[in-house]
Amino acid sequence: MRPAxxxxxxxxxxxxxxxxxxVVPFAFVLTIAFxxxxxxxxxxxxxxxxxxxxxxxxxxxxANFQLLLDDPYYLEAYLRSLRVAAVSATICxxxxxxxxxxxxxxxEHRRNLLLMLVILPFWTSFLLRVTAxxxxxQDQGWLNGLLLSLGLIAEPIPLLYTDAAMYxxxxxxxxxxxxxxxxxxxxxxxxxxxxxxxxxxxxxxRAFLQVTLPLSLPGIVAGFLLVFIPAVGEFxxxxxxxxxGAQLIGRVLWTEFFQNRDWxxxxxLAIVLLAALVAPIALFxxxxxR
Amino acid sequence: xxxxxxxxxxTSLAEKPGAAEPWxxxxxxxxxxxxxxxxxxxxxxxxxxxxLPIYRGELFALLGGSGSGKSTLLRCLAxxxxxxxxxxxxxxxxxxxxxxxxxxVNMMFQSYALFPHMTVAxxxxxxxKQEGAAKPVITARVAEMLAMVKMEGFGDRKPAALSGGxxxxxxxxxxxxxxxxxxxxxxxxxALDKNLREATQFELINIQERTGTTFVIVTHDQxxxxxxxxxxxxxxxxxxxxxxxxxxxxxxxxxxxxAEFLGTANxxxxxxxxxxxxxxxxxxxxxxFDILAEPAASKPLGSRVFVALRPERMRIERTAPGSAPxxxxxxxxxxxxxxxxxxxxxxxxxxxxxxxxxxxxxxxxRTERPVDWEDTVAVTWDRQAxxxxxx
Numbered sequence: 001m002r003p004a005x006x007x008x009x010x011x012x013x014x015x016x017x018x019x020x021x022x023v024v025p026f027a028f029v030l031t032i033a034f035x036x037x038x039x040x041x042x043x044x045x046x047x048x049x050x051x052x053x054x055x056x057x058x059x060x061x062x063a064n065f066q067l068l069l070d071d072p073y074y075l076e077a078y079l080r081s082l083r084v085a086a087v088s089a090t091i092c093x094x095x096x097x098x099x100x101x102x103x104x105x106x107x108e109h110r111r112n113l114l115l116m117l118v119i120l121p122f123w124t125s126f127l128l129r130v131t132a133x134x135x136x137x138q139d140q141g142w143l144n145g146l147l148l149s150l151g152l153i154a155e156p157i158p159l160l161y162t163d164a165a166m167y168x169x170x171x172x173x174x175x176x177x178x179x180x181x182x183x184x185x186x187x188x189x190x191x192x193x194x195x196x197x198x199x200x201x202x203x204x205x206r207a208f209l210q211v212t213l214p215l216s217l218p219g220i221v222a223g224f225l226l227v228f229i230p231a232v233g234e235f236x237x238x239x240x241x242x243x244x245g246a247q248l249i250g251r252v253l254w255t256e257f258f259q260n261r262d263w264x265x266x267x268x269l270a271i272v273l274l275a276a277l278v279a280p281i282a283l284f285x286x287x288x289x290r
Numbered sequence: 291x292x293x294x295x296x297x298x299x300x301t302s303l304a305e306k307p308g309a310a311e312p313w314x315x316x317x318x319x320x321x322x323x324x325x326x327x328x329x330x331x332x333x334x335x336x337x338x339x340x341x342l343p344i345y346r347g348e349l350f351a352l353l354g355g356s357g358s359g360k361s362t363l364l365r366c367l368a369x370x371x372x373x374x375x376x377x378x379x380x381x382x383x384x385x386x387x388x389x390x391x392x393x394x395v396n397m398m399f400q401s402y403a404l405f406p407h408m409t410v411a412x413x414x415x416x417x418x419k420q421e422g423a424a425k426p427v428i429t430a431r432v433a434e435m436l437a438m439v440k441m442e443g444f445g446d447r448k449p450a451a452l453s454g455g456x457x458x459x460x461x462x463x464x465x466x467x468x469x470x471x472x473x474x475x476x477x478x479x480x481a482l483d484k485n486l487r488e489a490t491q492f493e494l495i496n497i498q499e500r501t502g503t504t505f506v507i508v509t510h511d512q513x514x515x516x517x518x519x520x521x522x523x524x525x526x527x528x529x530x531x532x533x534x535x536x537x538x539x540x541x542x543x544x545x546x547x548x549a550e551f552l553g554t555a556n557x558x559x560x561x562x563x564x565x566x567x568x569x570x571x572x573x574x575x576x577x578x579f580d581i582l583a584e585p586a587a588s589k590p591l592g593s594r595v596f597v598a599l600r601p602e603r604m605r606i607e608r609t610a611p612g613s614a615p616x617x618x619x620x621x622x623x624x625x626x627x628x629x630x631x632x633x634x635x636x637x638x639x640x641x642x643x644x645x646x647x648x649x650x651x652x653x654x655x656r657t658e659r660p661v662d663w664e665d666t667v668a669v670t671w672d673r674q675a676x677x678x679x680x681x
Binding site: 190192193195196197198199200201202203206207210211214215 | 368369370389390391392395396397399400401403404405406407416417420421464468
């Protein structure tokens with residue numbers, strides 16, 4: 001086998017992966033988004049129909065997209081999801097940056113242990129961890145119990161099923177996705193750069209703002225996106241910890257899919273969500289690459 | 291002598307006739323006083339009561355192998371490390387507890403440590419910006435610095451778009467932009483290839499003379515230290531093995547360590563047998579011959595000494611097999627010849643198996659070698675060339 005052929009073969013693997021697990025499912029969803037809902041299984045009508053006389057009719061139903069634009073309910077859910085994701089990613093950044101910096105500056109033999117501690121929660125089930133927070137936050141939970149026994153509060157304060165609980169849950173679950181890329185960037189920074197800044201008269205805070213922070217920007221962007229993107233479509237955490245009024249796009253999607261059995265509308269929702277997320281990121285990548 | 295009076299030119303201050311030598315003047319006040327500085331890392335003593343006066347306008351080299359303490363001393367001067375004991379006094383100011391950002395000291399880093407996200411001009415202006423200098427002041431100073439290092443027109447480039455030599459210049463300009471009292475250079479030219487390194491060495495000397503700044507340079511490269519420094523200190527395991535001008539340390543090493551560290555030296559062992567009219571007579575304990583040295587090299591009778599001989603101070607000639615050794619005359623067989631272009635190095639094996647190296651300038655082009663492989667040769671030298679060192 002020639003080297004060029006071998007190289008192409010190796011490259012074919014990720015392409016095949018992408019095709020099998022992203023492009024094909026995406027094509028299914030896209031097709032369903034343009035279908036009309038119907039009773040039965042699957043609950044939508046095929047796009048291509050035979051109308052006798054050897055004629056195939058391709059019918060694209062745009063009503064789903066029309067509905068998404070017309071009904072403010074969906075737009076609000078989108079905007080709310082974006083806001084929740086942005087706030088969560090920002091909180092993760094504020095907590096994760098000092099953590100990543102501390103790990104990057106820790107003695108070398110201790111760094112692996114600290115990184116391990118960051119990843120450790122992944123070793124238990126995601127659902128279990130979120131459910132554990134219910135036990136901590138509910139009215140008869142540990143936190144209220146502690147505050148009551150300390151005499152700080154007279155009666156339990158509602159913590160569970162609030163926005164705060166939802167943000168807490170999202171931040172808790174996604175923090176490692178912020179810490180890891182930040183650590184990767186920060187640990188690669190030449191310590192001499194910070195010394196040079198101090199040597200030239202920059203106090204530690206100014207040295208951080210002028211040297212460390214701008215040079216860690218790629219890590220900040222990567223971490224922010226890694227938290228932001230999954231948080232936009234997050235369903236489980238708002239469902240388990242968040243308030244009932246919080247209609248996030250993940251929950252709307254679930255409702256349309258499983259409760260209303262309106263697969264075409266749910267698919268359209270997913271397509272729009274994907275486009276809304278991919279477009280700005282693609283634009284960012286394109287501008288960064290220039 | 292003020293900096294402007296110093297002549298420009300590609301010569302080291304040390305070799306320049308009439309150059310100021312404040313270290314010979316007992317009344318001269320050192321500009322930088324390092325007093326009994328000790329630094330430990332756990333059980334390891336990196337600096338052991340190092341005391342060193344350095345004078346204004348010097349280009350002082352700290353020379354040593356890895357682990358000798360030279361970098362530790364430099365980092366103590368910069369303020370990145372605080373000595374465990376002892377004092378560092380710069381221009382009358384005790385540096386104890388003074389943070390790196392508050393010291394009138396700047397450093398040219400080994401990796402240059404240029405800020406990759408800033409342009410060359412922003413890098414050079416960084417220090418002045420921290421002082422809160424006005425924009426026009428910074429711009430003017432940056433232009434002046436760029437001209438000094440011959441980098442006009444490169445101000446808008448990012449460091450990644452520069453060659454190694456250009457980066458070194460920018461690093462130097464950045465370190466000098468604040469007009470520090472003391473400039474520290476950490477292996478400044480180790481990343482450059484040989485020709486560029488030599489050219490840059492002379493440029494560094496020129497800039498040092500023009501600005502009059504006191505330089506302390508750390509290097510493991512003895513050639514770099516010899517060509518650049520007014521004085522140098524050879525460091526060994528946290529102590530100063532010897533301090534002096536390059537020629538003093540090279541010609542009059544005080545120990546076997548310095549003799550072998552600076553340049554090459556053949557070491558012969560012997561016992562002082564007598565002081566005669568023509569000099570000190572040292573009986574070789576390993577070979578059947580005597581070494582003569584200058585009377586100044588006198589050590590007590592009967593004491594065991596090392597005699598260090600520089601390869602370039604020895605002569606080599608073909609002789610008849612079986613020829614007898616004599617005073618300052620060894621007989622051996624050529625085992626190997628190293629061809630370096632500008633000189634030859636002959637490896638001569640003596641009767642007892644010991645090997646000495648003799649170097650000879652390559653004076654004529656493509657003629658027969660006067661001495662060839664396996665020749666029996668006599669190696670001779672003048673008694674001034676015998677450097678007698680305590681055992």
